[in-house]
Amino acid sequence: MLPAIAYYRVSTDRQGKSGLGLEAQQxxxxxxxxxxxxxxxxxxxEIKSTRKHRSGLSEAMELCRQNRATLIVAxxxxxxxxxxxxxxxxxxxxxxVVADNPHANELTIHILAAVAQDQRRRISETTKEALAAARKRGVELGKNGKCLSVANRKAADEFASQLSPLIMKFRKRGIISIRAVSQELNRxxxxxxxKxxxxxxTTVYTLINRLNKQQINHITYQSHAKHK
Known part of the structure; x- marks a missing residue:
């Protein structure tokens, strides 16, 4: 078998401890x-890396050199x-090797990175323009957005809870991989x-991560309850 080093990156310490985003990559x-x-x-x-300082990535690359291994990212x-x-x-x-685009070579990786960077720039510019236009119309920004975000998160949590028994049935039948689960849900x-x-x-990743977060919160709640 070919040797490989996996490199995972999450944006915050909280995500690193809870597994949010990490499990999907793994x-x-x-x-x-x-x-x-x-x-x-x-x-x-890698947790809480910055643009300039990526000690985890440097470590992963050094491990690749030592083991003559391939660097694999999700x-x-x-x-x-x-x-x-x-x-x-x-x-x-x-x-x-990029797991979700394994056929990408050095040239296509460069191209994909350039396209992604341009898309982020365009989204940022469009968002700034929309916010500026809203301010000119006298719209009070922030408050309504936060309320909507909380409502959407609550609705998504409830939706995930409803699907939890079905996901458990899939696992008992050996339907475990993200791709297999998405195919079965569509079937x-x-x-x-x-809707x-x-x-x-990608949507199954999000669903599984949300269920994992709920499970972690439930365990934490039970632990605190026992110590009261």
């Missing part, structure tokens, strides 16, 4: 490895948020949270 990488004859020698989890944006960051990794001559005609859409691996 599932994607492990599934890719199992299907493509890779053996995970080690993995590195998504391209885990390597970096701009072209310069990703280019520096590509120039290191370490073989890189059964189970509606998505937004009218189809299930994709």
């Amino acid at each position: 599932i994607a990488v492990r599934q890719y490895c199992s299907l493509n004859n890779y053996h995970l020698v080690s993995d590195v989890i 998504r391209l944006d885990r390597l970096g948020r701009d072209v310069e960051q990703i280019a520096s990794v590509v120039k290191s001559k370490i073989k890189i 059964k005609g189970v509606p998505t949270f937004r 009218g859409g189809k299930w994709h691996p």
